[in-house]
Amino acid sequence: MSIGISFVIPVCNEEATVVPLSEKIQKVMTKERLSKYEIIFIDDGSSDDSWFYIKDLVHQYPTQIKAIKLRKNFGKSAALFAGFKRAKGKIIFTIDADLQDDPAEVPKFLNKLEEGFDLVSGWRQRRNDPISKTLPSQIYNKVTAKIAGIPLHDFNCGFKVYRKEVLDCIKLYGELHRYIPVLAHSLGFRVGEVAVCHFSRQYGKSKYGWERYSRGLIDLLTVLVITRYLYKPGHLFGKLGLFFGFLGSGVLIYLVILWFLGLGPIGNRPLLFFGILSTILAVQLISLGILAELLTRYSHSDCLEQQVAEVIDENLQLSR
Ligand code: UDP
Numbered sequence: 001m002s003i004g005i006s007f008v009i010p011v012c013n014e015e016a017t018v019v020p021l022s023e024k025i026q027k028v029m030t031k032e033r034l035s036k037y038e039i040i041f042i043d044d045g046s047s048d049d050s051w052f053y054i055k056d057l058v059h060q061y062p063t064q065i066k067a068i069k070l071r072k073n074f075g076k077s078a079a080l081f082a083g084f085k086r087a088k089g090k091i092i093f094t095i096d097a098d099l100q101d102d103p104a105e106v107p108k109f110l111n112k113l114e115e116g117f118d119l120v121s122g123w124r125q126r127r128n129d130p131i132s133k134t135l136p137s138q139i140y141n142k143v144t145a146k147i148a149g150i151p152l153h154d155f156n157c158g159f160k161v162y163r164k165e166v167l168d169c170i171k172l173y174g175e176l177h178r179y180i181p182v183l184a185h186s187l188g189f190r191v192g193e194v195a196v197c198h199f200s201r202q203y204g205k206s207k208y209g210w211e212r213y214s215r216g217l218i219d220l221l222t223v224l225v226i227t228r229y230l231y232k233p234g235h236l237f238g239k240l241g242l243f244f245g246f247l248g249s250g251v252l253i254y255l256v257i258l259w260f261l262g263l264g265p266i267g268n269r270p271l272l273f274f275g276i277l278s279t280i281l282a283v284q285l286i287s288l289g290i291l292a293e294l295l296t297r298y299s300h301s302d303c304l305e306q307q308v309a310e311v312i313d314e315n316l317q318l319s320r
Pocket residue numbers: 009010011012013014044073074075076079095096097098100158205206207208
């Protein structure tokens with residue numbers, strides 16, 4: 001049986017909801033007459049009985065339900081990545097295991113995908129979480145949308161659907177799962193969104209608090225560098241290096257002129273130290289840029305493949 005749709009579900013201490021969630025997914029798939037699907041649960045180091053319930057589900061529905069257990073808690077990105085690597089569907093859903101999202105909305109996502117999108121993200125218009133979460137999240141979403149240039153309202157919604165090609169091109173680590181839409185957009189994929197309903201958490205506890213936003217900002221910086229400078233890191237360091245280079249040499253030339261004109265000693269002027277520091281910094285940054293470019297040459301030989309949308313070759317008759 002070839003699999004059409006995969007559901008990838010990260011689980012960390014969600015013993016109360018894995019079974020009802022899988023029932024809900026099975027119900028909507030039966031209603032929509034979609035039989036070729038798989039549900040992959042990834043147990044991300046749960047310390048409760050989540051793994052026991054997941055294994056039980058696999059025994060009950062061996063063709064539909066699969067399970068992956070991580071050795072310890074590695075975080076949501078790692079769990080998702082483990083699931084993506086094993087997902088066989090051409091269409092891949094992610095949904096949180098805590099039942100805050102409603103699987104009944106699967107058809108809505110599929111319709112949007114058919115409009116020609118490659119990634120459709122849920123938008124929790126009325127988010128049922130405490131204000132300590134919703135307020136920073138609103139600011140964070142606005143900043144990310146502005147910087148990344150994508151008009152999405154809710155980057156961090158766990159309910160999303162992807163065409164497989166999108167995920168084949170993206171490597172997840174750290175906490176980059178929040179930025180998959182940004183990474184996908186930078187690779188030229190079409191990113192859309194649908195409004196979804198969102199329920200408050202009835203069971204278990206949220207795994208994230210305030211600290212996620214500070215870590216999120218650092219990740220945003222990483223993503224910006226990855227999306228803008230991945231293939232030309234020399235430009236990032238080069239620009240900074242040239243700036244300090246011009247500044248430093250300007251300052252030093254000015255001081256040398258003063259010295260030649262006999263307008264006083266320059267050896268004890270703070271400006272001299274500033275000029276020397278700027279020039280050294282410039283040399284450092286430019287050399288770092290050259291090193292980064294050399295590394296890119298070695299490590300990205302196959303990366304250009306990510307940018308290919310379609311290949312037409314009469315001899316090979318290959319298209320993607
Ligand atoms: N999760 C995970 N590993 C972690 C943290 C969370 O697999 O280290 C899963 C968690 O079980 C849930 C989803 O990621 O299925 C979203 O987590 P949570 O509901 O705590 O986030 P929130 O809804 O509060 O943003």
